[in-house]
Amino acid sequence: MKTYTLTVFEKTGEKLLEETFTAASDEEAKKIGEQKLKEKHYEEKTHRCTSSSGKLILFHR
Secondary structure (H helix, E strand, O other): OEEEEEEEEOOOOOEEEEEEEEEOOHHHHHHHHHHHHHHOOOOOOEEEEEEOOOOEEEEEO
């Protein structure tokens, strides 16, 4: 299992969410990240999901 971090920002730069979770693959992490964004209604906010090695998995600006 790899560790991933989902971060959501307001346009002002304020950090709204920073959550760490684990997933078996990058594809699974992308699905989990998208699900968390929908649950919190952050789909249209600036966000990113990165792996512990720094790989960008999910991004929206």
